[in-house]
Amino acid sequence: MTAYFVQAFIYLVAAVIAVPLAQRFGLGSVLGYLVAGVVIGPVAGLVGQEASTIQHFAEFGVVMMLFLVGMELDPKALWAMRVRLVGLGGLQVLLSALAGLGVGLWFGLVWQTALTVGFIFALSSTAIVLQTLNEKGLGKTEGGRSSFSVLLFQDIAVIPVLALIPLLAVIPGTEESGSGLVTGKHLNLVDGLPGWAHALVVVAAVAAVIGGGFYLGRPLFRYVVRSGLREVFTATALMLVIGIAALMSLVNLSPALGAFLAGVVLANSEFRHELEANIEPFKGLLLGLFFITVGAGINFGLLVDAWGTVLGLVAAVILVKALILWALALLFGVRGSNGWLFTLGLAQAGEFGFVLLNYSVQNRVIPSDLSQLLSLVVALSMFLTPLLFIAYDRAVLPWYRRTRNADREADAIEEQAPVIVAGVGRFGQIVCRLLRANNIPTVVLDHEIEQIENVRQIGLKSYFGDASRPDLLETAGVEEARLLVVAIDDRDRAVKMVEHVKQFYPGVWVLARAFDRGHGYRLRQAGADDVVSETYHSALELGGHAMTAMGVHPMRARQMTWAFLENERAHEDELFEAWKDIQEGMSFSPRYSELFMKLEEALSGAMQQDWDEPRREDVPVWTPPDKNSGASSRTDA
Incomplete structure (x- = not known):
């Protein structure tokens, strides 16, 4: 035996x-x-x-x-x-x-x-x-x-x-x-x-x-x-x-x-x-x-x-x-x-x-x-x-x-628009559809022929080409654009694109799609004005539904998701600064772990608070951006 x-x-x-x-x-x-x-x-x-x-x-x-x-x-x-x-x-x-x-x-x-x-x-x-x-x-x-x-x-x-x-x-x-x-x-x-x-x-x-x-x-x-x-x-x-x-x-x-x-x-x-x-x-x-x-x-x-x-x-x-x-x-x-x-x-x-x-x-x-x-x-x-x-x-x-994409030259871009969308996969398509539904002109770029052909079938006009190429961005009118949406599925290319645009066209407001928290920090370090994780809000929405399924009132579940968002935003800058220590060579950052645990404790405390129906003055009020500026502003009433 x-x-x-x-x-x-x-x-x-x-x-x-x-x-x-x-x-x-x-x-x-x-x-x-x-x-x-x-x-x-x-x-x-x-x-x-x-x-x-x-x-x-x-x-x-x-x-x-x-x-x-x-x-x-x-x-x-x-x-x-x-x-x-x-x-x-x-x-x-x-x-x-x-x-x-x-x-x-x-x-x-x-x-x-x-x-x-x-x-x-x-x-x-x-x-x-x-x-x-x-x-x-x-x-x-x-x-x-x-x-x-x-x-x-x-x-x-x-x-x-x-x-x-x-x-x-x-x-x-x-x-x-x-x-x-x-x-x-x-x-x-x-x-x-x-x-x-x-x-x-x-x-x-x-x-x-x-x-x-x-x-x-x-x-x-x-x-x-x-x-x-x-x-x-x-x-x-x-x-x-x-x-x-x-x-x-x-x-x-x-x-x-x-x-x-x-x-x-x-x-x-x-x-x-x-x-x-x-x-x-x-x-x-x-x-x-x-x-x-x-x-x-x-x-x-x-x-x-x-x-x-x-x-x-x-x-x-x-x-x-x-x-x-x-x-x-x-x-x-x-x-x-x-x-x-x-x-x-x-x-x-x-x-x-x-x-x-x-x-x-x-x-x-x-x-x-x-x-x-x-x-x-x-x-x-x-x-x-x-x-x-x-x-x-x-x-x-x-x-x-390489052969499939190299055999075809980048499309001649026939128009310019205030919004440029780089990447029209499952993430970028939703952004484009929302903009189109509100009659906001866009120039859409993607270097995958299949994606271009797919979105053209649903009526989204798009152009074949590598959006990370500076010359193509210039042809698309990045100098006059108000907004650039970076939704490509290559992490490194996305970071380099943000760095280039913010260096040479600082007036363009850059919205970037992140794969995870670390990628989001890299994009923010590169100069992105707004970063959204591709799964963050969908996971948050599903979490709210999960609480409702367990007997939590829908309004309270919605308030909890708002509290989650506010809690993340309150600690975002601290976590970002601590993350920089890791990027500078520290194999382990005790400060980052400590801050993350602090965030979890604050979140737990926020979830235990008594909840009332939100008052109008507690809901953030948005003011439209100045047409001469790419940025939007958000103030509290």
């Missing part, structure tokens, strides 16, 4: 150290797990042969992930993606398998072995790709959706490939005995059955998953919920996923596919979010463990002995698959950066490759020495996948953005 505790501790320590470091350097959690596995396995030798055994257990994380992915869809969404699921996914598997067959024949393999190798490398890593797409928020992009379609078809394709491999046996040997429920050491319900009976059992298993989800899922969870015990609900969720995986395995189907179908069936269930919350921690932990075992399982001895062959095969796999994927992306209209995401994301081998390799050795299709070499190629290609995503993030995507 002590040995198990020690091994578990080693795996967890490796993950705790490596993954946060990888995240901090922008490398992603998957690469962190893989590196952790390499360090504790081949490098330090802290784990050994048990890594492959743990890997089989950890593969259950892929099953859980597909279950959660299925719950994000519903049957209608699945039907809507049928063209890419069958067309794009089917062609990818077919063409990749044929390419593998050709390469295998070129290396002198018999066609049965070469075809099996082709199918093994046609599959991509569902675990790494979906995890990385989710981390980077790319799952909803066109490239992400296309990648998911192909991965799902690959999981489906594992079923006929498993059925085909025993028919391709070419290596002489004696078949392992066993039939009925047990084949070797694995339970199986379909071995020894005729083809028609095998098909019936498979259909019955799939029907059981779908029918059980529709007719038994809700009654089961209602029964469990009545117990009022959260741990029982968690146990039920795990029982459901494990049971489906076991049923699929008994009939030689992919457990991940069965879990995905169950997730789709439960997508519209009222228990969906609770199921996700209960399964997500187990999924994340098992997937992380799976990635660590992949890194720990890399055979560096074989890599050293045959490094040229191994690296050449890895490069060949990634290059050939990338060429096929790029061609399919063009054929199916997945272009630009999405095409590169689709290509680089799927250009590796996958975790099911280990399963097919073991199964091929058992069925005398691939010799064991070749299997060890190919396992190393699969592992290394998976190891390189996060690096391909990093290349997409840091090279491909910025290049497309």
